[in-house]
Amino acid sequence: MGGGRRGGLPAHRLHPWPRRFPPGGGPDGGHPGRRPGASPGSGGWGMSSAVEAARTEEARQGGPPLPPLVLAGCGTVGGALLGLIREGRGSDDLVRSILVRDPARERPEPLPDPDGGRVVTRPSELPVEGGRVVVEALGGIRPALGLARRTLAGGGTFITANKSLVAEHGTELEALAAKSGGRLAFEAAVGGGMPVVRLLRDLPDAARVRRIEGILNGTSNYLLDELHAGRSWSEALQSARALGYAEADPSRDVDGRDAADKIRLLAWVAFGVPPAHVRVTRRGILPDPEALVAEARALGGVVRLLARVDPPDGAGICRARVEPCLVPRDSPWADVRGADNRARVSTARAGTLSVSGPGAGGQATALSLLTDLGDEALRRAGGSGGLARPVFPVRTIVAPDPDSSRAEGHPAERWHLSLEGKIPGHPEIEVRPRLERILARADIRLVDVDRDSGRLRTVLETRHAPRVDLVGERLRALALEPRLLRLAER
Ligand SMILES: NC(=O)c1ccc[n+]([C@@H]2O[C@H](COP(=O)([O-])OP(=O)(O)OC[C@H]3O[C@@H](n4cnc5c(N)ncnc54)[C@H](OP(=O)(O)O)[C@@H]3O)[C@@H](O)[C@H]2O)c1
Structure with a gap:
């Protein structure tokens, strides 16, 4: 893909934040902020002067800072996102509140200081109202749906890796967002780290x-x-x-x-x-x-x-x-x-x-969440610098x-169908004449037939895929177990 405004990966995808410290780590030689509270002033709600300075530096370099966010779920994906944020910023101050089920559970990316008040265990305690940016990495429909509704009704941005939630309730959530000026984003819900939502979204x-x-x-x-x-x-x-x-x-x-x-x-x-x-x-x-x-x-x-x-x-x-x-x-x-x-x-x-x-994996999926967060940063930056553009345009139906x-736009396709040569329980009845009748009724062409060690191997051709499904059903009704494989184009 080219590097133009449309279709190109925005620079923030790879480097969401300029590094505050040279490679090799922070002032103490280690990576700053890997553990919560490691750098002074990094764990609380207030913004330290170091963070303020970093934001000024980011602004000077032309990239809008990522917005503060609320994180629902800190497992494989949410934990990886927390790790990336700590790595990129040197602290997790950006993450204002985190919802988990069991704060005491051992996890690869430790939660912020449990006494700091940022970790909650009840969805109702998560502050998602008032135009917040909420990143959801819980999975399942409940409590994710309730959080999405509350966030979007309040004009906030709901960024999710949860395909079931969007597949089942996306239309309702998008309508809520359209009404309130909120935003629903789900790059991470399809293909983990593979940027396919982005590719389609950016295609005119x-x-x-x-x-x-x-x-x-x-x-x-x-x-x-x-x-x-x-x-x-x-x-x-x-x-x-x-x-x-x-x-x-x-x-x-x-x-x-x-x-x-x-x-x-x-x-x-x-x-x-x-x-x-x-x-x-x-x-x-x-x-x-x-x-x-x-x-x-x-x-x-x-x-x-x-x-x-x-x-x-x-x-x-x-x-x-x-x-x-x-x-x-x-x-x-x-x-x-x-x-x-x-x-x-x-x-x-x-x-x-x-x-x-990578279709899955904590880091790859968290990077996709970060991509949506980068978009949110651009959106919040408004017209400044001309970087902002419409996000997730819900197209009117093409x-x-x-x-x-x-049927007309694609060439005929072929399926490989293999099945027992005789009707189960009736060794005297050959399957082939039955199959030929079923295919003729469905107007499917039989391109090739081969009888091999008791099995019938055939190739079918049609432009109408649903007819092949029907043939499969009819064969199963005869107690046959057809093996159907569409012959895919390269
Ligand atoms: N894993 C992947 O590779 C991948 C790839 C693409 C998309 N996704 C999607 O990303 C989402 C998260 O997946 P994951 O693999 O990160 O799941 P996970 O490891 O099971 O993490 C789920 C997190 O949500 C918390 N949680 C779940 N139900 C909760 C509840 N009722 N109240 C409070 N906290 C709750 C858990 O708390 P505890 O930590 O206390 O248990 C945990 O932190 C899913 O929608 C999944 O489909 C995952």
Whole structure:
């Protein structure tokens, strides 16, 4: 991306604050302020003369200072943000109040002095009213939703890493923000450290986004990678948990709900379609991920869980899909390893744009929160220096573009479908004639058929993806367990 005002990464992304001390640390030789209270005057509500001087220095150098903030949640992501703030500023004075469940819990980034009054445990105690900047890294709907409502109703800025919250309640929250002059920002909610929200937000409508595709769930990508490397599902899960990539219950990751939330958010930013109105068809890597990987191996490819969304069609309906796909071994999708993410934005006028990066992880996600905080600093600086620009423009719904409607605008696609050769429980009944009838009724072309050691391997072609889903349902009704992999483009 170029370095212009639109599309370029603002300078504050990499260096949010000029360093107050030369590399090598503060006056005592260590890094200033890593521990709370390490530098005089850094832990309280008042601003020390050192901090004042730093702000003056920042202002002199042209970058607006980050605003004071309230931090809801100080776990993996919130803790990493606190660490980055301490590292960048030399103190955590900017963080006025922190909400956690258990202040006594040991954590990699220690909380500020518990006697300083800045750490609270009840959401109602968190001072979010009065136009504050609130960074939410709690997760889940409650109490995050209540905090978001209070913040935005009071004209404040709510910066969140919480995709479920925005996917479920984004429209309501955005309406609150529009009414009160507040602001909702969620760069960190999609793709962790991969700046895909920013990429879409900064693209002018005139670029005409035709499709957004992505590997948006790092957990399932890691698990698939492990299976391709020859591990069993239980070994892969165990190592994903040990590395912090999978929670105790990873069902939202492996059944595609997490990726579905994220693709809804991208549709909102790109097309202005409220997340709740995006129709997502979802198939995760379950019920048998090992079989999917074996299938892909036999075909010389790799399985990836791809999400995609197209602009609203002629009837104004915005459709998205999340499904396991077969990608060539040498494709950029196969190159996305471990818990990384990748997104590809196809446009009519700006070619194809791609971003990739760590899809999760405390530091990477905290950097995205910091990016939104940097925007807030620019916004608060107003017109001074001409840096401020509109933030998260909620687009009016992009007018349906006849050329981009899915059936006509994209070439026919292919699916690999493999299934048992005989109807289960009826070894005398061949599946093939049944399959052919189902496909004929759905007007799906059968491009290739191969009978291999009792299984039927086929390639189907259609421009109408939902028909393939219907075929899958009909086959399951016959007690068959079809393995379906969309053959993705490179
Ligand atoms: N982890 C990632 O790699 C990643 C990546 C992208 C987005 N996200 C999103 O970031 C958000 C935070 O994730 P995380 O991994 O940082 O979670 P986490 O490690 O579990 O941290 C959650 C924090 O919120 C606090 N908390 C939770 N419920 C609370 C309640 N009812 N009252 C008070 N405090 C409460 C916890 O307090 P205690 O510390 O006392 O337990 C903890 O500090 C989630 O929305 C997640 O989807 C995470």
